Amino acid sequence: MSDRATDPTSERAGDEKPRLKEYEGEGITVTFEPRRCLHAAECVHGLPEVFDLSRRPWVLPDAAEPARVAEVVRRCPSGALQYHHRPEDAVAEPPDSPTTVRRNPAGQLVVRGDLVVTGAYGDRHETRAMLCGCGASGNQPYCDHSGPCAEPEDDDVPEKR
Ligand code: SF4
Numbered sequence: 755m756s757d758r759a760t761d762p763t764s765e766r767a768g769d770e771k772p773r774l775k776e777y778e779g780e781g782i783t784v785t786f787e788p789r790r791c792l793h794a795a796e797c798v799h800g801l802p803e804v805f806d807l808s809r810r811p812w813v814l815p816d817a818a819e820p821a822r823v824a825e826v827v828r829r830c831p832s833g834a835l836q837y838h839h840r841p842e843d844a845v846a847e848p849p850d851s852p853t854t855v856r857r858n859p860a861g862q863l864v865v866r867g868d869l870v871v872t873g874a875y876g877d878r879h880e881t882r883a884m885l886c887g888c889g890a891s892g893n894q895p896y897c898d899h900s901g902p903c904a905e906p907e908d909d910d911v912p913e914k915r
C-alpha cells in the first residue's frame with residue numbers, strides 16, 4: 755500500500771510512473787527505484803539488519819525502529835530509497851534547508867532540498883537526487899552510471915536485485 759498524497763516522490767497526474775519496489779512494514783514502508791540506485795554504501799552499511807543484499811527480500815522495514823529506518827533512508831543520496839509511514843500518521847520526508855547542490859569528483863550533481871525534478875515522469879517532488887553531469891545517462895536527468903562516473907563495484911548494488 756502506498757500513500758501517494760504525501761509521498762515526496764509523487765508525480766503529476768497522468769504521467770507515466772517510475773518502477774518502484776515497495777517493502778511494507780508495520781510502522782514504515784520503504785520504496786526502492788532500482789534505476790536510481792548508484793552505490794552500495796549508506797543503506798547496507800547504515801542498517802544491515804534492514805538492508806541485506808544476500809537476502810530476499812533485501813529490505814525488511816520491521817527489522818529496526820521506524821525512525822531509525824527513516825534516518826538511514828534519508829542518507830541515500832540518489833533518492834532510490836524513499837519511505838512513508840502509514841496513512842494515518844503520514845509524514846512526508848522533510849527536505850533539507852537550504853537546498854544544496856554540489857558536483858562530486860565523479861562528475862555527478864548531488865542535490866538535496868525541496869526539489870521539483872523534471873524528467874520522463876513529469877515533475878517529481880523530491881528531497882534527494884543525483885543528477886547526470888556528463889550527458890550519458892539513459893535515465894535523464896538522473897545519473898545511471900552510464901558515463902565515466904561508473905565504478906567497478908557497481909555489480910554489488912541492489913539495483914541488480
Ligand atoms: S539504495 Fe543504492 S544509492 Fe541508495 S544508499 Fe543504498 S546502495 Fe546507495
Ligand code: FES
Pocket residue numbers: 860861862885886887888889890891897898899900901902903904
Ligand atoms: S554523471 Fe553518471 S551517467 Fe552522467
